[in-house]
Amino acid sequence: MRRSGMNLRKWIMNRIAVPVLRRMPIDRATNFVEGIGRWEYDRVPVLRRLIDQALAEASTRMGTTWDPATARNLSGRLTRWRLRDVLLDGPNVNRALNAFEVTGASHLEDALAENRGVILLSNHFGGHILPAHWMLRKGIEFRFLTERPRHISQSLERYFASTGPLGQQEMFVSRKKKGNDGVSSIIRSLRVLKAKHVLLVASDVRWPDNQSVTAEFLGDRWRFTPIWAILAQKSGAPVVSVYCSMLPGGSHRLEFAEPRHLSPTDDIATCVQQEIRKIESRVLQDPENANDYFFWSLDDSPAARELRVGSDAAEIGGNNLTHGPQFEIDRAGSRVKS
Amino acid sequence: MTEIRREELFSVIRQAAKIPANILISDSSRFVQDLGVDSLDLVGVLLSIQDTHEFELTDDEIAKIENVGDVVRLMDQRGMKLSAA
Secondary structure (H helix, E strand, C coil): CCCHHHHHHHHHHHHHHHHHHHHCCCCHHHHHHHHHHHHHHCCCCCHHHHHHHHHHHHHHHHHHCCCCCCCHHHHHHHHHHHHCCCHHHCCHHHHCCCEEEEEHHHHHHHHCCCCEEEEEECCCCCCCCCCHHHHHHHHCCCEEEEEECCCHHHHHHCCCCCCCCCCCCCEEEECCCCCCCCHHHHHHHHHHCCCCCCEEEEECCCCCCCEEEEEEEEEEEEEEHHHHHHHHHHHHHEEEEEEECCCHHHHHEECCCEECCCCCCCCCCHHHHHHHHHHHHHHHHHHCCCCHHHHHHHHHCCHHHEEEEECCCCCCCCCCCCCCCCCCCCCECCCCCC | EEEHHHHHHHHHHHHHHCCCCCCCCCCEHHHHHHHCCHHHHHHHHHHHHHHHHHHCCCHHHHHCCCEEHHHHHHHHHHEEEEEEC
C-alpha cells in the first residue's frame, strides 16, 4: 500500500499519541485511533481512492458486495492494525488480557499436552500480532518464525531479544538472505518444536523461493511459503490455527481451532490452499479485518510481480527466479537436477 | 577419536536425500549442483547425520555447507575421523 504522508503520521502516532493512548482505557484509545483512520479516509483523497479501488476490485473478483461503510471502517481498522499490540502494552497484565474474548484455548492446551511442540498457525487477518501478545501475557513459551516485525510493543521487543540455539533473534528470517538460511530456519524451528514450545508461523506469507506453492486468494493466484506444512510433516507436531478479529471498542476475538496433524503423504499445496481458503472465508464475512489483503492485487512492484502467478508474472518452476541461487527449482513436485 | 567409515556417511546422505544409486558421492560432491539436493533434502541430510552421529551443527556452520567435504571437515573438527572404507 502506498505510504504517502505516512511517515509524519507515524511519527506523530509513535512519539506523541501512543504514550498518551497507552494510559487510556483500551476502548477509548482504540476508538481514538480508529477515528483517525476514518478521518483520513474522509479527508485524504488519495487514500480514499486507493481503499475504494481495492475494495471494488475485490468485490468484483469475488462476486460479492459489502456494506457501503466498509471502506471507511477499513481505513479506521488499518490505523489500528498498524499499531500492532502497542495499545495493549504496559505493566497491567489484566488490562491486556481483558481485551481478549478467547474461544478454543483448550485446543491449544490439548495440543501442548502432546509434548511435541505446537505449530500455531496465524495469519494477517485482524490483529495478527495479538496472539503473540496474549501468549506472552499468559506465560506460554513461544518463538515466532517470521520476518522481524516492526512497530510492536516494548514487551514483545524484550521477549524477542533472546539469543542462543532457541533464541528468537535467530528465528527471524529475511527475504534478502541467501545461501542455506532456509535450511537453518527449518532446523531451528524443529529445535523449538523438539523443546515442546509453540512455534508461531503465518500461513499466508507470500515468498519467492523454490519451495513455494501456488494458492488462490481473493481471485488471484500467489506463491506462498509452505514452511508450516513442511515443519508439521517433519516434526509430527500438531497444528492449531488461530484467528484474531479486531472488534469495536478495543477488544479482540481470539479463536483457536482444533489441533490437526499432517501426515507425510499429505499434499503440501493442498494443505496450503485449504488454509488460505479459511482466511478468505473470514475476509468475505468480515472485510473490515482484511487489513492489507485487498491491496495485494493493486501492487505492481517487481517484488509483487515475482509473487503473483499469472500471465505476466514469474511462473512456478521458472528459472528466471533469482532467490536462493544454491537450490534447484522444483517443478510441480518433480526434481530438476543440473 | 571416533572412527566412521566414509561409506556409512555417504549412505546416510544417499538415503536422506533419496539420491539414485548411479550418482557417485564423494567429498567434492556439491549437494545442489552434483547431487540434486534441494533445501528440504539438505535439512533431512543434516538431521540424519546429526542424529546418527550424535552431534549438532551450528547455524554458522550450516550456512557454509556446500559440498560433502564440508560436512566431513565439520565432523573431523568434532573428533570424528572418517576412514576411506
